[in-house]
Amino acid sequence: MSAVPTDLSSWRHPPWLREFATEERLAWVFVVKCMLAFYIAAWFSMLFQLEQPATTMITVSIVMHPHSGMVLAKSFYRAIGTCAGSLVGLLLMSAFPQQRELFLTALALWVGICSGGAVLYRNFMSYGFVLAGYTAAIVALPAISNPYRVFDSAMMRVSEVLLGIVVAGLVSDVVLPERLRQLLRRIAREHYQHFIDFARGSLGGAIPRAEMEKVHLRFVRAAVQIEDLRSSVIFEDPEARARSSRMQLLNLRYMAAATSFQSLHHLINRLQRNNHPRTAGALIKLYAPVGEALSPEPGDQAKPRLLATRLEACEARLPALAAELREELRQDPELLMEFDSGSMMLRRFASELRDFTSLEAALRETQGVLGGTVERVDFKRANDFAAPAIAVVRTFLTMITLSVFWIATGWPFGPSAMLLATIFSGLLATSPSPLAATANTWIGYALGMIAAYFVVFWFMPGSDGFLMFMLVTGPLLAIGPYLTTRNATLPGVGAGYTLGFVYILAVKNPMVYAPESFFNDAIASLFGLMMSGAAFMIIPTVIGSAWLRRRQLAQLRRQVVFAATAPLEGILYTFESVNRDLYHQIVQFTQQGSQESRDLFTWALAVHDCGRAIIELRQDMAHADLPPPLIDSMQRAVDSLAALYDSPDKTRWQRADEAVDHAITLTSQTLPQARASCQPALGHLLQLRIALRDDESALAPYIVKAPENPHAA
Amino acid sequence: MPREIALADALVPGILLVYAGCLLVLWVIDTIVGRYGLYRYVWHPSLFRVAVFFVLFGAAGLILYP
Numbered sequence: 001m002s003a004v005p006t007d008l009s010s011w012r013h014p015p016w017l018r019e020f021a022t023e024e025r026l027a028w029v030f031v032v033k034c035m036l037a038f039y040i041a042a043w044f045s046m047l048f049q050l051e052q053p054a055t056t057m058i059t060v061s062i063v064m065h066p067h068s069g070m071v072l073a074k075s076f077y078r079a080i081g082t083c084a085g086s087l088v089g090l091l092l093m094s095a096f097p098q099q100r101e102l103f104l105t106a107l108a109l110w111v112g113i114c115s116g117g118a119v120l121y122r123n124f125m126s127y128g129f130v131l132a133g134y135t136a137a138i139v140a141l142p143a144i145s146n147p148y149r150v151f152d153s154a155m156m157r158v159s160e161v162l163l164g165i166v167v168a169g170l171v172s173d174v175v176l177p178e179r180l181r182q183l184l185r186r187i188a189r190e191h192y193q194h195f196i197d198f199a200r201g202s203l204g205g206a207i208p209r210a211e212m213e214k215v216h217l218r219f220v221r222a223a224v225q226i227e228d229l230r231s232s233v234i235f236e237d238p239e240a241r242a243r244s245s246r247m248q249l250l251n252l253r254y255m256a257a258a259t260s261f262q263s264l265h266h267l268i269n270r271l272q273r274n275n276h277p278r279t280a281g282a283l284i285k286l287y288a289p290v291g292e293a294l295s296p297e298p299g300d301q302a303k304p305r306l307l308a309t310r311l312e313a314c315e316a317r318l319p320a321l322a323a324e325l326r327e328e329l330r331q332d333p334e335l336l337m338e339f340d341s342g343s344m345m346l347r348r349f350a351s352e353l354r355d356f357t358s359l360e361a362a363l364r365e366t367q368g369v370l371g372g373t374v375e376r377v378d379f380k381r382a383n384d385f386a387a388p389a390i391a392v393v394r395t396f397l398t399m400i401t402l403s404v405f406w407i408a409t410g411w412p413f414g415p416s417a418m419l420l421a422t423i424f425s426g427l428l429a430t431s432p433s434p435l436a437a438t439a440n441t442w443i444g445y446a447l448g449m450i451a452a453y454f455v456v457f458w459f460m461p462g463s464d465g466f467l468m469f470m471l472v473t474g475p476l477l478a479i480g481p482y483l484t485t486r487n488a489t490l491p492g493v494g495a496g497y498t499l500g501f502v503y504i505l506a507v508k509n510p511m512v513y514a515p516e517s518f519f520n521d522a523i524a525s526l527f528g529l530m531m532s533g534a535a536f537m538i539i540p541t542v543i544g545s546a547w548l549r550r551r552q553l554a555q556l557r558r559q560v561v562f563a564a565t566a567p568l569e570g571i572l573y574t575f576e577s578v579n580r581d582l583y584h585q586i587v588q589f590t591q592q593g594s595q596e597s598r599d600l601f602t603w604a605l606a607v608h609d610c611g612r613a614i615i616e617l618r619q620d621m622a623h624a625d626l627p628p629p630l631i632d633s634m635q636r637a638v639d640s641l642a643a644l645y646d647s648p649d650k651t652r653w654q655r656a657d658e659a660v661d662h663a664i665t666l667t668s669q670t671l672p673q674a675r676a677s678c679q680p681a682l683g684h685l686l687q688l689r690i691a692l693r694d695d696e697s698a699l700a701p702y703i704v705k706a707p708e709n710p711h712a713a
Numbered sequence: 714m715p716r717e718i719a720l721a722d723a724l725v726p727g728i729l730l731v732y733a734g735c736l737l738v739l740w741v742i743d744t745i746v747g748r749y750g751l752y753r754y755v756w757h758p759s760l761f762r763v764a765v766f767f768v769l770f771g772a773a774g775l776i777l778y779p
Binding site for chain 2: 170173174177239240241242
């Protein structure tokens with residue numbers, strides 16, 4: 001949605017009308033910007049006497065996007081994509097000037113790789129890959145039939161494409177821009193508020209599982225969304241660029257605090273389930289000061305600085321209160337251990353929350369640059385190479401099929417079909433339902449061409465000059481961008497219409513009247529689009545399929561292996577961000593409330609819980625001076641847990657349980673001699689054991705009930 | 714400043730290099746201005762940026778190719 005404040009709120013009209021007006025306003029702003037970009041691009045390309053203004057217009061239609069705030073970020077990657085594509089196009093032509101088979105094979109391979117890249121990378125980077133493929137094709141294909149002017153024609157195409165990109169970027173950025181920064185600020189504050197409210201109101205007791213699932217999803221979405229926005233905003237706003245590392249750190253602290261919070265909650269829930277209400281009650285009492293610190297006078301609640309100071313004050317009180325509460329408990333060593341583990345988690349959560357609020361305060365209070373430096377943290381994405389590999393193979397086969405068909409038939413309009421297949425293989429590769437998208441795009445494309453037919457053969461012959469050109473093409477062209485803003489109801493139709501219209505319009509200077517080439521070209525491009533659709537039928541997409549989800553779930557489990565084996569430098573952020581990115585990717589395609597989404601959630605919780613505890617434990621092992629036999633036993637516990645999560649089964653669970661138990665026993669024995677160094681490690685080991693024996697967790701099916709251990713859940 | 718420059722035996726207009734240089738200068742200016750948050754004093758930052766670029770490029774072009 002827009003970040004531009006609307007002044008329509010003063011209307012005394014029904015809310016649906018106000019909503020409609022806001023939406024329509026946005027749609028029309030986009031249409032106006034698109035038309036401006038189209039005509040400025042066409043005008044410049046005619047002014048510079050480029051050969052085919054049509055190429056510039058096609059590029060604009062590929063590039064213009066309703067999310068205009070992203071334009072600069074996109075332009076950056078697109079310019080890179082265009083340069084790479086044009087270089088490859090030139091290389092191909094110079095390498096195989098006389099060898100059409102090799103040339104077409106190499107081109108198909110390049111386009112395939114590009115559509116793989118479009119699947120592998122997120123939002124605007126994927127557009128860059130689409131353009132790299134498209135530029136290579138548009139540079140190389142028309143030049144084949146014109147071997148003497150290969151280089152000139154390639155240079156022309158590159159100029160046309162770059163001009164289109166520059167114009168689209170400028171128009172989007174300068175004319176009625178949508179500022180993402182405001183949106184980022186608003187969203188970040190909303191999430192902050194939600195998190196604080198939730199932390200304030202939730203530890204009075206148990207939260208039902210379904211509720212927790214919703215909240216977890218919201219935390220994950222928040223982290224991923226903020227990162228997405230941040231990575232775009234830094235392109236459009238130098239001030240945000242200067243603060244970018246702070247924002248990343250804030251996001252890390254948010255994620256860390258959310259994880260600790262959930263672990264703590266999990267523990268309390270378990271204690272309540274297993275009939276240890278007193279221990280659970282003690283932990284809830286221990287949490288009370290944190291809750292109090294988060295609820296100052298009404299009216300002051302949103303001020304992070306105040307919360308940070310209050311949290312600091314409450315942190316100092318926690319150890320004493322914990323000792324006091326510990327005295328009151330039944331002196332059962334197992335339960336006391338659980339309580340210690342819980343109170344340690346709680347202290348960790350409080351300090352993380354304090355870090356989070358104080359950074360939020362620093363970001364809110366300062367304008368512009370903040371002094372000092374912060375540690376570099378990077379939001380890591382989780383990538384699975386199966387989907388991109390399939391996209392590469394599919395696109396390669398499509399292009400090869402079209403090439404063979406073209407060579408075998410000597411079809412003069414083969415290049416048109418190939419070009420369209422190139423564009424849409426890349427654009428639609430990321431879609432989870434490419435067949436429907438292709439069908440919609442095809443319909444839109446055909447409609448656009450029909451509209452263009454009337455323009456070219458009925459209106460244009462009588463018109464003269466650029467103004468008349470605008471008048472005759474404008475009304476029918478404007479339908480395209482307008483349909484694009486209706487992507488929710490008519491996905492793909494708008495993009496297809498716009499592209500079909502400008503493609504077949506084939507603006508030249510001077511314009512030519514050539515019906516036969518018009519129809520041939522129309523048929524060829526529709527054929528190319530159909531071929532890319534057929535390819536999706538033959539090699540279906542794996543995005544969102546159950547198979548890929550299973551793979552991603554295994555990848556999520558292996559995050560524990562990552563936590564256990566990766567170097568400690570920057571591990572926490574990588575771990576937290578990849579977890580969330582993966583969860584986010586899987587959850588998009590699961591039904592909310594279904595068994596699958598419940599399973600996914602339990603696994604995600606277990607991975608978060610266990611991985612985080614392993615990371616903390618490894619940090620204890622690295623920094624505290626523990627005796628070597630202890631370190632060995634802890635290392636064994638970590639390794640066995642990694643093995644368990646890598647491929648869970650009962651024997652591995654038993655092995656992990658024994659290893660953790662053994663480490664706990666050893667640590668408890670050395671505790672009296674070295675309390676300071678052993679206490680935190682013991683707490684983390686306990687947390688691991690609790691997570692292992694949790695009969696409601698994802699590991700429940702693998703739990704082996706041990707009769708000689710009365711405390712096993 | 715020569716009108717055309719040979720890059721890898723392909724003749725490119727010299728003004729293209731000037732253009733790239735101006736983009737670099739603009740990026741530096743942009744970063745400095747953004748670092749100190751001076752865009753708060755500008756009504757339309759992106760328009761301002763485009764204008765600065767035009768000034769830079771126009772001045773460079775006129776100085777180098779009189």
